[in-house]
Amino acid sequence: MPIVALLTDYGAVDSYVSEVKAVILRYRRDVQLVDISHEVGRYNVLEAAFVLRCASKTFPEDTVFLCVVDPGVGSHRKGLVINTSSGKRFVGPDNGLMYPAAEEEGVEEVCSIDVGRLNVEISQTFHGRDVFAHVVGMMISGKSLGDVLQPFSEYVRLELPRPDIGAGRVTCQILHVDRFGNSITNLHQSQIPANLGFFDVHLKGRNIGRIPLAHYYSAVNPGEPLFLVGGTGYLELAVNGGSAADRFRIKAGDRLILTYQGLPPSL
Amino acid sequence: MPIVALLTDYGAVDSYVSEVKAVILRYRRDVQLVDISHEVGRYNVLEAAFVLRCASKTFPEDTVFLCVVDPGVGSHRKGLVINTSSGKRFVGPDNGLMYPAAEEEGVEEVCSIDVGRLNVEISQTFHGRDVFAHVVGMMISGKSLGDVLQPFSEYVRLELPRPDIGAGRVTCQILHVDRFGNSITNLHQSQIPANLGFFDVHLKGRNIGRIPLAHYYSAVNPGEPLFLVGGTGYLELAVNGGSAADRFRIKAGDRLILTYQGLPPSL
Amino acid sequence: MPIVALLTDYGAVDSYVSEVKAVILRYRRDVQLVDISHEVGRYNVLEAAFVLRCASKTFPEDTVFLCVVDPGVGSHRKGLVINTSSGKRFVGPDNGLMYPAAEEEGVEEVCSIDVGRLNVEISQTFHGRDVFAHVVGMMISGKSLGDVLQPFSEYVRLELPRPDIGAGRVTCQILHVDRFGNSITNLHQSQIPANLGFFDVHLKGRNIGRIPLAHYYSAVNPGEPLFLVGGTGYLELAVNGGSAADRFRIKAGDRLILTYQGLPPSL
Incomplete structure (x- = not known):
């Protein structure tokens, strides 16, 4: 039974996602349709690309990913099918959305979709249903x-965006704020200095103090902030039982400067 | 493998939708359960009827639609099964919700559900689970x-509601505001005059100016409003990269008066 | 085809739920994955336990429930598998979340999960994916x-929490506020005095008046409050076509004192 995983910014209020699935089911019914998310920030290709790269790693190797965050729909941007060496395939618009995930799996072959040869009626604004679902x-x-x-x-x-890693100082960026207000940076766990107990943190010019680096949320008291490596494998700023995003007014795109005693692992 | 598509106003916070599915799975397990939406406006039968009519077109012809937006649950309103000539079947309350979609497919036979003969325990408030899921x-x-x-x-x-189409003037109504703030009218693309470049628009007595009619969102500059035919096949008022609903304070039910130079296609 | 039902507080914005499913699909593909809810109050074990107990009753008896509301993830709390006499099985953290549902089905055997013997890489913060999904x-x-x-x-x-039932007086608690603002108490329908027409209601020290006990929402005029037994089997305070939670500023955890003429069924 094939697996199709869907990532869009179509939201849950509307019927758009169901129409994409309806088209796929016209081709084949015994298929596992898995929703990655349909609530990524509207038109936010960068955030969606990060979410896709994190989530796609966990899926079986023959999964087909149908991805639509597509501010340029109807314009001249192309549609793509990306085959990777792991076997995972990605179908969606050519705006970079799928590239970080595909690169992680090893890009093997990239094709553009000639919509004229699909032989289906194609709206100007809904290529998720009218183009990509047919291809999938x-x-x-x-x-x-x-x-x-x-x-x-x-x-x-x-x-x-990559973090800027120097001796005693890392500049990183918040790529995604999750439902809990956990603010996920682009600093991978492999880039975190070993045996570190805390970071001194500057956020948008403000010194927000010394924040411990812990292994799990309840390692600090309720309401206290902490850094930890989340399920994504990246460093995140969290508050035990609370929201780091609310507490420090963080949103995706914000930059953090972390200073610490010692050398980074890459030096 | 049969396909059951579900449209309700039960929301995602509660477990109601899962209980509907659990009952269906007690009858048969190899079934594709597709969520159309569970977040249509609470008790908003008209909006749900529009969403259902738009979405149901895309589904395979043997799909069974289980539909519950049901302010009258527990009262004397009946439950219905509607068979259509296309093969699609609709199960839900007799309040009009399913009628526009079924009419589009060709109503063939309508039956009421005699709940007393179902031989199941029936709550007063949850017919989605206790009646319609059993029938499906x-x-x-x-x-x-x-x-x-x-x-x-x-x-x-x-x-x-149908648009009022005159020479040089159309009065239409917003039937649905989607997640993006796109405000979808009841003016079908077949009712839009050909070769038109713009509409002059009045909304609730306010003149909101001249708005271009384009083919895709990015045909205008970011932040600029436009009209276009969306994936539903109906005219919608949008803002490129923004929300027309926020910009013009539009909600479902609002009326738009569009004036233009020329004749409508139906005259 | 096995059924796996999922209840978490992971939310729909993030990809966490899809990663849990992706792991399950690596073991077996022909499985019905049913979402109970992923939007229960963050870290609210009590509310989630109530939702789980209500929803799990409806599922077929061989359903496996994967449940994660887990403020203590990464600490020393254990993971559990609970087998019940009905056949339903529950997998999740040992924080009480699954106990009320399992007790209702008849707890037969409880095992803790030795994560060291799972032979998989385990993050500190995402046991839904790294532990429980593998076990399922x-x-x-x-x-x-x-x-x-x-x-x-x-x-x-x-x-x-159980209601306190006396002659002419019940003290109960709101366990869950649903999407409609219906405020669901812990008073089961079997505990409601027969032939009762109304309750006099005190909420957090305020007398909010006499509210009728009805069989369905539209038994009172639009905008009027009522009590009724909802699909959960518990007494709920509702407003026909409105939100009792908004009207009376109710949230989960609030206590209601109901007084009435007559004897309770248990006396």
């Missing part, structure tokens, strides 16, 4: 995509 | 509904 | 859990 349906039902797909090399290579 | 379960598992269903002709025929 | 995957795919599970008797026995 054909892929999982063994239908030949024939000349719908054309090798393509000029695709958008979106790089997630 | 029996339908998809090939169980005879026997005399549970009775032909019925006095069902509610809800008509979605 | 092994259970539904027939893999032996061998010595991963150890009989355990010192588990947390969370009791949902």
Whole structure:
């Protein structure tokens, strides 16, 4: 049974996601349709790219990812199918959304979608349903995509911002604030100095003090802030039983400067 | 594998939707359960009817739709099964919710549900689980509904409001505001004059100016309003990268007067 | 086809739920994954325990429930598998969350999970994915859990608060406020005096007046409050077409004193 995982900014209020699924089911019914999220920040390609890269790692290797955060829908941006060496495949718009996840799996072949050859009616604003769902349906039902797909090399290579790591000082960025207000940075656990007890933290010019680095939320008292490595594998700023985003007024995109005693692991 | 599509106003916070699914799964397990939406406006039968009509078109023809927006639950309103000529079937309360969608598919036979013959315990407030899910379960598992269903002709025929189309002037109504703030009217694309570049727009007595008619969101500058035909096939008022509903303080039910140079397609 | 029902406080914005499902699908693909709710109050074990107990009753008897509301994740709290006499099984943290539901089904055997024997990489903060999903995957795919599970008797026995029932007076508690603002108490329908027409109600020291006990919402005029037994089987305070929670400023945990003429059913 094939697995199709969906990531969009379509939201849960509307019927858009169900229409995407309805098209896929017209090609094949015994399929596991898994929602990654449909509530990523509207049109926020960077945040969605981060969420996709984190989530896609956990899926089985033959999963097809249908991804739509698509501010340019209807314009000349192309649609893509990306095959990776792990076997995972990504279908969605060419705006960088899928690139960080695909790169992690090893980009093997990128094709653009020739919508004219799909032989379906295509609206100007809903390519998730009218283009990408058809391509996914054909892929999982063994239908030949024939000349719908054309090798393509000029695709958008979106790089997630990297932390700036120096001796005693890291500048990192909040890439995602989760439902709990946990503020997830772009500093991977492999980039955190060993045996560190705390960071001194500056956020947007404010010194917000010394915050311990712990292993789990309840390692500090309720209401106290902490750093820890979350399920994503990245450093996050949290508050035990509370919201770091509310407490420190953090939103995705904000920069943190962390200073500490010692050397970074990469030096 | 049968497909059951669900539309309710039960929301995602509570467990109600899962209980509806649990009952269906007691009849048959290999079924695709697809959520259309559970976040339509509470008790808003008109909005839900519009969302259902738009979404149901995309589904395969043997889909069973279980629909519950049901302010009259527990009162004397009946439950219905509507069979259509396309093959799609609709199960839910007799309050008009399913009528516009069923009419689009061609109403073939309407039956009322005799809850007394279902032989299940029925709460006064949760017919989605206690009545409609059982009926759907029996339908998809090939169980005879026997005399549970009775032909019925006095069902509610809800008509979605139609636009008033005159020479140079259309009065239409916002039927749904989506997650993006796109404000979807009841003016179908077939009713839009050809070769039109813009509309002059009055909203609730205010002149909100001249707004271009475009093919996709990014055809105008970020932050600029536009009209376009969305994935629903209806004219919508949008703001590129923003929210038309916020910008113009629009909500479902609001009326728009559009004036333009030329003749409507129907004259 | 096995059924796995999921209840968490992970929310719909993030990809956490999808990662839990992705792990389960690595063990077995033909499985019905049903979301009970992922929006219960953050870290609110009591509310989640109530929602779980209400919802789990409706599911088929071989359902496996994966439950995560887990403020103590990463600390020394154990993970549990609870087998019940009905056949339903519960997998999640040992904080009482699953106890009221399991007790209702008849607790048969409780085991703790020895995470060291799972042979998987385990984060400190995401046991839903790294521990419980693996255990569920092994259970539904027939893999032996061998010595991963150890009989355990010192588990947390969370009791949902019980109403205090006296002659002419009941003190009860709001356990859950649903999407509609219906405020669900812990007074079961079997504990409501027969033939009662109304309650006189005190809420947090305020007398909020005499409120009728009805059978369905539209039994009172729109905007009027009422008591009724909802789909959960418990007494709830509602407003026809409105929100009792907004009207009376109620939240989960609030206490209601109901006085009436007559004797309670238990005396």
